[in-house]
Amino acid sequence: MSLNRLRLATTPTLSATLLLAGLGLLTAMLFGWQIVGDWPAPGDRLAGLILFYATLPRGAVALLAGAALGLAGALMQRVLRNPIADPSTLGVVSGAQLAMSAALLYAPGLMAVAREGVAFVGGALALFLVVALSWRRALDPITVVLSGMLISLIAAAFSATLILANGEYMMSMFIWGGGSLEQQSWAPTISLVIRFVLAAVVAGLLIRPLELLALDDANARALGLGVTGTRLAVLTLSVFLAASVTAEVGVIGFIGLAAPNLARMAGARTLRQILFLSPIAGALILLMTDGLVRLVSLGISQTVPTGAATALLGGPLLLWLLPRLGGSLRVTQQSVVLAARAASWRLLFPALLLLVLAACALFVGKNGEGWALATGHILDLVVPWRAPRFIAAAAAGAMLAAAGVLMQRITGNAMASPEVLGISSGAGVGLAAVLVFMPAASRLVELGGAAAGAVIAILLVIALSARHRFAAERLLLSGIAVGSLAGALVTVVMARGGPESLRLLNWLSGSTSRVSPEDAMTALAAAVLFIAPLPLLARWLQVLPLGLSFAQSVGLKRSLAASILVLIAALLSAASTLFVGPLSFVGLMAPHMARLAGFVRPIPQLIGAVLIGAALMVLADWMARTLAFPYQLPIGLVAALVGGPYLVWLLNRR
């Protein structure tokens, strides 16, 4: 850590300054080239109209939206003292998107008159939830970002469910969700100009209180600052900026994250410099991305949404920035869970729970009149439908739980899990690639593709955080970067609108309703195959949480052990994600619950977690089937709604 800080101080950030200058030059060239390309021949009135009402406003909107997001990110990062805060990581963007999807369906009139208002309310609600969830931990950066990710994922799952439930009509909503900058008039530009200028003026007025927030709260209070009021005002301002952008052009992620960090890398040190440079950096990034998108989409007919492309560009940028951020991230000590240790025979309890839930899943359901116990020939009728999804859900839950145990033990970090670290999203990219390039592929090929994606994602995350000994912030930041990158790739594929789009949307919301008996057997086989060897490796799981350096000093071949376990974790995540989608949080919850129940040593924890994970997923599947009968909810969404509150409770525990 100290060496890193030293390096940051001694070697000037020349490369970053050059990068920013290069970015500006490239952007200007790209946009200039577009204008030249669209320049009307003398007398061509149509081309003139296109230039004036499409090309030019598109550039202006890109600049303004980028600047607004950059400013919003800089403000949030300052006020929460959190270098990973931005409108997308804090759930503001997803909240706004969900509010607008819902309004479009249920109150279209409202959308016509008050788009920005709807987006603002959605974004503000999401941020309010995030702040409320992390309030007891004094807005600690990890807690804030985890809560943000949670809210964000749940909102996205709700949006996906809404879209799925309303079919074709809503598909265009998804393309908009990818963030399209196409323009037909100057109206959005004018609206954004007014809003941006307004926000910039308010930010300028708040600059002194913001400077004081560099101190900790106690010191800022001692100097006479109303800390809570200032926070509230600044957060409202950033939500206003982000919601305005979302209402005009859709979901554009990453800019708020990348711009302030880029500004800092380019040498901005004081708050004033950062607040001044961040909007510029944001504007440049977005305009350049849009230029590249237009350049690329000249060749292919399908439009790539710029918002998705931003994440494609911003993701690698963030990955590049991460190792260079040096000591600016505070390393917080994980609170150690010290549960009373339980005897191994108590593993019977989760086993029993799983059995009871299994019986429920098979026998209890709803029919036209209400709850019904299936017996006799009704049972014969429903079992072929209920058994496969029960088996698939149980197997997926077990695999996620095992993957979570592995990840937490490899990294020695209690917050690691396939969902949090973007592994599941990586599996989604692999699946998308298979669907696009081999439309008729079998389940096994899909599994292979998902596994390859998961391995790549996991390796990226580990490579990015290993050198900082898997410090919590570093690990999460890498996970979020990789996850967003993967999510963006999936969005790009979905925005193509081909037959694979619906499959991917289905996968995203996580649904077991179409599981065939063969699928269920595949899931079960994968679970047995990948979980069975783990008890043999219990000694590795015992040694690795103490850190790679410790592993080395007792003579464990750490790179070999870690690689094998990482590979197994990736296979487990990929196989389970294929059936229940990317967002269940079972991989995070189950290992914790096992530990809290007193199963601390590797083998009992693994067994306990596997049982609990399977039970959770069976419960989620059963609820997905019965809660909204006769409609089916996606299991991933239900699991996230069950798991979300648990995660929140976990975060708030002292």
Next chain:
Amino acid sequence: MVAEASAARPAASKHALFDLAGVSFRVPGRSIIESLDLRMEAGQIHGLIGPNGSGKSTLVKMLARQEVPASGRIHFCGEDIQSQGDRVFARRLAYLPQFMPSTDGMNVEEFVALGRFPWHGTFGRFTVVDRAKVAEAMDQTGVTPFRARLVDTLSGGERQRVWLALLLAQDTQCLVLDEPTSALDISHQTEMLDLVRNLARKRGLSVVVVLHDINMAARICDRLVAMGSGRIVADGTPADIMRADVLERIYGISMGLFTHPDSGIPVAFVR
């Protein structure tokens, strides 16, 4: 088992414990250790002293194979240190890091038993010999009374002794300790270092220990190696080092000495 044990203990008398030639270590933009030559003998307690940032920790990390030198070679017991297998090396040398990780809900006995990993490996059985070594290590460090307690609930002094027990359970001929007393009060410092010295004598161990307190170092070490800016500034017995001019060269401030009223050994103080 017998064959393994003798393989892990090469004839200590023939070779130096450590033999370093031209060892350098760099981080981007800076050299931490520059072309270091050093020989350490087996069966002795070597104290590494010097101001902050002098390269002591980096040196012991290279001795414990936690870091790899940028250039030069390190021989351990007559063999190139990098040529030895991970587990073979861990049977010969045990390392106590400066910052110790949280122990993940393990109790004392389970934790000390991890020291047997180099002997039984991933799939090997945890034998009677392993059990006896763990019991012996816990006895010798006095941690047996709280064998069932969680390591993370122990006090600083107790936790340090538990770590020492793990190192002893590794059953090595050499201990490398990076500031084992940095978090302890003066009575626990004394207790810990006396324990190290007595165990080293009893088991015939070679020890390399980084220490900040010059008086503590002089009390327990056979030889002191003083570092400054990645070089060796002074090297000799405590009697050679505990002189006003030498100490001033090491620490860069004016220091004096007086004779301990009870034991008669010299005690250094800042003027």
